[in-house]
Amino acid sequence: MRSIESPFRAAEALEDGALTFRELRRFHRAIHPGVWAPRGVELSLHQRASAAWLWSNRAGVLAGLSASAMLGTKWIDDDIDVELTFGSRRPPPGLVVHGDVLACGETQTVHGMAVTTAARTAFDLGRRLGVDDGVLRIDALMNATGVQVDDVEAVIARHPGVRGMRRLREVLALVDGGAESPYESKTRMLLLRAGFPPLETQIQVFDEHGSVFARIDMGWRQWRVGVDFEGAHHWSEPRQRSWDIERFARLPELGWNDVRLTSGILHNRPQSFLDRVGAALISRGCPKTW
Known part of the structure; x- marks a missing residue:
């Protein structure tokens, strides 16, 4: 039995002599009709996407979150259903088929x-x-690929x-590819829905020598008010923690x-966060709009 790239179309492997029917049944399992993979191997999302595409006899087009993952987008779970644009209306379990015109x-x-x-992909999502x-999903896609709202338009x-289309328009009015995590996207939406002015993302902060000292996740350059989301690595990685201490000590010195x-604050005490942001903006002369 020769080494076979997984997953594979069984008929092709048998015809090529890459394995026998006995080897197929003994060492492999059917993923979809006609598409097989080795027994005991947990397939990644990319491999499951490949299996779906092979099931379509290479005629389908990976779409939705499956396409987003193939394009390099982060924060997509491996166990999601694979999406295809394809003519079949009766896909096997684990596949979602769309009949869209591309x-x-x-x-x-x-x-x-x-x-x-x-x-x-952004249009469909x-x-x-x-x-x-x-x-959240289009923010991540934009961050990974550089696609812009004008491209979706x-x-x-x-x-x-x-x-x-109405939902798509509402989504496009809120997206920003500067978000580097789903929590950054959630934070930005919370602020916008509370009535705060539009935010800029990934703001560069310059030191007294004109060099870039830090980046702030989001905020308002005009009033020098920033918002930073701290993920788990800010607490669990010693080097990151040391840098955070220096960074947040220096930012006020640079006027921020x-x-x-x-x-935890985002989920359990969002109003206290909004109050702190509002107070910071008012102290810098921002007219209250929230």
Whole structure:
């Protein structure tokens, strides 16, 4: 039995002589009709996406979160259902098939498989997901690929009247590729929905010599008020913790009022966080709009 890239189409492997029918049944398991993989091997999301594409006889196009993962987006769980744009309406378990029409230029090849482009992927995610999840997912996609809202607008122009357009518009009004984690996206949405002025993300802070000293996750350069979300690594990694201590000691010296936030505060005491941000902005002369 020769080494076979997993997953694979059983008929092709048998025809090529890469394994016998007995070897197929003994050492492998069916993932989808006609598509097999070694027994006892837990498939990654990319491998499951490949299995889905092979199930479509290489005619489908990976879409939605599956496409987003193939394009390098973070924060996507391995156990999600694989999404395909394909003609079949009766996919096997673990697959979600969409019957959308893809215009010319809305697909690309990644690792040998057809995948929707970043702009088309954002278009689909914004229509199909809830507003909050759509913002989080498109923020991450934008951060990974550099796709812009204008690119998504070009896709919208090619598909007038498609379902979910109102939701997509609401999502696009909130997205920002500067978010480097889902929690940063959630923080930004919390602030915007509370009525605070639009934020800038990944703000560079310069020291007295004109060199970049730090980046602030988000904030308002005009009033020099920033917001930083502290993930677990800020507490668990000694080097990061030491840098944080120096960073937050220096930011006030450079004229910045930086409000720090953790997941516990975001989930359990969001109003106290909003109050601190509001007080910081008012102290710097920002007109109250919230």
